[in-house]
Amino acid sequence: MxxxxxxxxxxxxxxxxxxxxxxxxxxxxxxxxxERHHLLIAYVDDEPAGFVSGVETIHPDKGVEMFLYELGVDEAHQRRGIASALIDRLIAVARERGCTGVWTGTEKDNAAALATYRRAGAELDFDTVAVSWGF
Structure with a gap:
């Protein structure tokens, strides 16, 4: 990979x-x-197999944090460590860029995502509620 x-x-x-x-x-x-937007693609045998995108966010009292915007792995390449490797690389980018942390959100019933984030060392907060406005 x-x-x-x-x-x-x-x-x-x-x-x-x-x-x-x-x-x-x-x-x-x-x-x-x-330059604050990051897109990493994992290739297997020179073919795109998965990706992660990250966006640096900044706030006066928090500094710069990396928002893991989206993570996806082609079904044929799942359960091979690609998602974990992509997260690890995005975390490395965040550290290199001086971010104070990485955060993301997912559905509470998305077992695959939650397991992946746990393996990557994330702390899960089930008390947080996502609020969105769609246009």
């Missing part, structure tokens, strides 16, 4: 099957243009 930091739209489009929806060119270019 080879994990690469992605900087080109072409690489994102070639890994489009890993995302929930087809990546949009405009959003991809904007994401990649911001």
């Amino acid at each position: 080879d994990i690469r930091r992605i900087t080109s739209s072409a690489a994102v489009m070639a890994a489009g099957h890993l995302f929930d929806d087809v990546p949009r060119e405009d959003a991809t270019r904007a994401f990649l243009a911001d």
Whole structure:
């Protein structure tokens, strides 16, 4: 497995099957243009097998934290340590960039995600509630 930091739209489009929806060119270019946005793709036999995206967030009383925005592994490559390796690499990027921590959210019944995050050393907080506005 080879994990690469992605900087080109072409690489994102070639890994489009890993995302929930087809990546949009405009959003991809904007994401990649911001040095606080990170996209890592794991390749197996030079084929995209999984990805993790992270966004640095900053707040006056917290400093810079890394938000693990999304994690996905192709079904054919699941249960091989790819997700854990991607999380470990994103955590390393966060440390290199001086972040004070990494955080994310997931559904409380997403057993696979929770197990993956536990293996990566995350502390789970089941008292937190996600609130969202969709447009």
